[in-house]
Amino acid sequence: VPIRSDAGYHILKLYDRRGGSERIVLQHNVRHILIKPNEIRTEEETKAMLEGIRADIMNGADFAELARENSEDIGTAxxxxxxxxxxxxxxxxxxxxxxxxxxxNEVSEPFRSQFGWHILQVTERRRQDFSENMRRGQAKNILHKRKFEEELQIWLQEIRDEAFVEIKL
Known part of the structure; x- marks a missing residue:
């Protein structure tokens, strides 16, 4: 695919690739239940509520069902x-x-974050190669930047063309 620059179009041939561009990350498939303290429920009561939910899960209750019923994270409940x-x-x-x-697959003890009290469970872990995703992201950013520069130059030229300057001596 030809690459366009200010100097014209370029065709590149890659002879060798070097460097540590590989990015392998450890991913977690995680679910959680969030409960927030409020005017009615204190920090201690909130933590105790989560301890009760955790005990139910440990006794065989379904994590997902309890999350739907109790979690205050509207995005994941x-x-x-x-x-x-x-x-x-x-x-x-x-x-x-x-x-x-x-x-x-173990359910955590309740813990506090800036959002409230949580319990969580990691259901899977995997190592994922994000090298290609990183390269795609970098290429996308370069293309966006290039397109922005082109549009900016067009806009500036339009502004200059529309400008009227009257010089009175």
């Missing part, structure tokens, strides 16, 4: 608390630390 596959740095540190250190 209907999906059974599922946050899907995560990438490092996606969540707040308290959440990430718990997620990274819990064994598979």
């Amino acid at each position: 209907l999906a059974g608390g599922s946050l899907g596959w995560s990438v490092p740095g996606q969540f707040v540190p308290d959440f990430e630390n718990t997620m990274n250190n819990i064994p598979l």
Whole structure:
């Protein structure tokens, strides 16, 4: 595919590829239940409520069903608390630390984050190669930047063409 630049079109041939452009990340498929303290429910009551939900799950109750019934995270409650596959740095540190250190399929103890009290469960872990995604993202950014520059130059030229300057001496 030809590449366009200010100097014209270019055809490139890649002879060799070097460097550490590979990016393998550990992903977690995680679900959670979030409950927030409020004017009616104190921090301690909120934590105790989550401890009760965790006990129900440990006794065989369905995590997804309890998430639908109890979670106050409106974005994930209907999906059974599922946050899907995560990438490092996606969540707040308290959440990430718990997620990274819990064994598979185990339900965490309640923990606090800036959003409220959580319990979570990691259902799967995988190592995923994000090299191609990173390259696509970089290429997309370059194309967006190039298109923006082209449109900016067109707009500036239109402004200059429309400008009327009267010089009185």
